[in-house]
Amino acid sequence: MTGLLRHRTYLPARELRRAYDVVIVGGGVNGLSLAYHLAAEHGIRDVAVLERAYIGSGGSGRNTQVLRANYNTPETVPLYAASLARYRGLSQELGFNVQFSTEGELDLCHTEDSLQVEREKSALNRALGVQTDILGPDEILEVCPLVDLSGGGELPVIGASYHPPGSFARHDAVVWGFAQAAARRGVDIHQGVVVTGVQVDDHTCVGVETSAGPVSAGHVVSAVAGWSTQLAAMAGVRLPIVTHLLQAFVTEPYRPVLRGLVSSMDLTIYVSQTTRGELLAGAEIVPYSTFSTRSTFEFLSEAARRSILILPFMAEARAMRQWGGSCDMTPDSSPILGPTPVDAFSVMAGMGTWGFKGAPIFGATMADSIATGRVPDLIAPFALSRFREDRMVPDAASAGTH
Ligand SMILES: Cc1cc2nc3c(=O)[nH]c(=O)nc-3n(C[C@H](O)[C@H](O)[C@H](O)COP(=O)(O)OP(=O)(O)OC[C@H]3O[C@@H](n4cnc5c(N)ncnc54)[C@H](O)[C@@H]3O)c2cc1C
Missing domain, CATH: 3.30.9.10 (D-Amino Acid Oxidase, subunit A, domain 2)
Known part of the structure; x- marks a missing residue:
């Protein structure tokens, strides 16, 4: 096989096992970025990504590919600047050309x-x-x-x-790049597997029900963007989305x-x-x-x-x-990243109109959070608890929704 063909996205066919350290629901750019960073930066490879259709079939394959850091709040600017910095080196990091270009x-x-x-x-x-x-x-x-x-x-x-610094990257390539780099490190990516329930025992998430049977997990992460309210509801968590x-x-x-x-x-x-x-x-x-x-x-x-x-x-x-x-x-047009009131159940949600540009840093910081149990400073302002504590990060002007 030539080097060129080796870098195509033929994901290894692996059997869905009954237990993983981490189960990520949603095979979009954010779920795959998280899987990649868990394996690459923390050596956590006993990870499954469960995708009900095919990877990139959600917003990740439908967006307009805009990457930028010119946001409107002191919390969002550093977050997206850090993501853009990671995008600049992403092709080299993943060994996959994501067609990144800076055009203003x-x-x-x-x-x-x-x-x-x-x-x-x-x-x-x-x-x-x-x-x-x-x-x-x-x-x-x-x-x-x-x-x-x-x-x-x-x-x-x-x-x-x-x-x-405004830039673009090819959306499918970013999805494929993260998927392939994660799979190379041992992550299982299962397409055509629907998560139908989240198992919670005594306020702790212990696994998921799927169309292919139950799967237990040490930690479950919801990365299902437009379907976030439905998935979180399965765990008994209400999201303001x-x-x-x-x-x-x-x-x-x-x-x-x-x-x-x-x-x-x-x-x-x-x-x-x-x-x-x-x-x-x-x-x-x-x-x-x-x-x-x-x-x-x-x-x-x-x-x-x-x-x-x-x-x-x-x-x-x-x-x-x-x-x-x-x-x-979300009510403040900013993402929700981190733990929920249910132990071992985290969300990467509220991706709105901005979730493609944030994927490298969302995945990296969420991986830190899961691996260490400590929420990195960069994403601390984006906790779900901010809605209860009245600490919103209002940025509708950046979201293009006003
Ligand atoms: C037209 C358009 C233009 C956009 N332009 C931009 C842009 O220029 N820049 C930018 O930063 N963002 C943009 N966005 C937003 C961006 O596309 C999303 O925020 C981002 O792709 C979200 O990625 P994700 O991985 O979180 O979710 P998704 O890519 O939506 O992936 C979620 C996955 O979860 C799967 N899923 C759902 N429920 C289940 C279940 N029960 N079991 C298993 N799997 C499940 C879905 O099939 C899906 O593949 C745009 C969005 C749209 C629609």
Whole structure:
């Protein structure tokens, strides 16, 4: 076998055993990142990832691949900066090309209100060592000459923030890279296994019920994103999460014309160009709660309209495909990472619209937490208990949900 073929994602077929040290429910980028970090950084290899469909079939294979650290709170900026730093070396670390590229992110503002939010964000980011600059109209055109500063004659652009470290990575490759690196270290990844129950004995989680029979475990982690409320309920844990639909569309592929991410903070639209040449656009979550992942024509027409207002060349592009995925939204638009009131049952939940960019650091810190029993400082603010203790980390502006 050539070296090239060895690096493809043929996961070893292994039998599902009846007991593991750690069972991770959900074979998305976060569950797989956790499995990888448990094995690679702590030598905990007696780990099973149980995925009801196929790895990456949830949000991990449906996202728009945006990686960035320009968040709006003193808790979230260091978290996503640490994740971005890990992404930079991820291809080398995993021995798998995740197609990481740094191309910058330009956030356009059409109102004084949104520009003020960006000014405050820039000041906070810079204080925390993350580059986010405020640009005037001329500087915007230097970064991206394709922007229509008149906003289609409807919404003139008055300024922008620019985040040069803004990056992309290929979502499937990140999933496959973590999966393969975890499997190489002995982690069992079982696709087509549905977790149907969580076994709790005297306030302690002792295993799961699955479509392939019971599996006992020293620790169970829920990493099921859009299905987090359902899985946690099986353990008797209530999560303050509501699931929403988030959608995206791509056009036919074109020659490279757009570098980096261009978004409008007031229109809530963002556009990039994939390495395959497709123009990729996304917008906000649908305003109602749903487990449906069916994409809508309303989204396509509205997202296309908004894209054209900031990038008029989009009017010539032909939409090719659209899709939707589930986002588990918390009241403060920040994730929930760590233990729950049930011993040995932890959650990586509240991944919302931001869970792809956080995966390397979410997996690494959760692995530390499980291996050592101590929650790392970086994720301590994101404990489930914050909702009871009124210590929210409100960041709706970063989540693109406002
Ligand atoms: C259109 C769209 C665009 C997005 N864009 C971005 C972006 O640009 N940047 C960013 O950072 N984030 C983005 N996100 C959010 C991001 O995709 C998610 O937060 C992230 O993928 C969540 O990963 P995960 O591993 O936690 O969950 P998922 O990838 O959703 O994986 C959870 C898995 O759990 C499995 N599962 C569920 N229930 C069970 C069960 N009972 N038993 C066994 N398995 C189960 C599911 O089948 C699924 O595969 C976007 C999301 C969408 C939908």
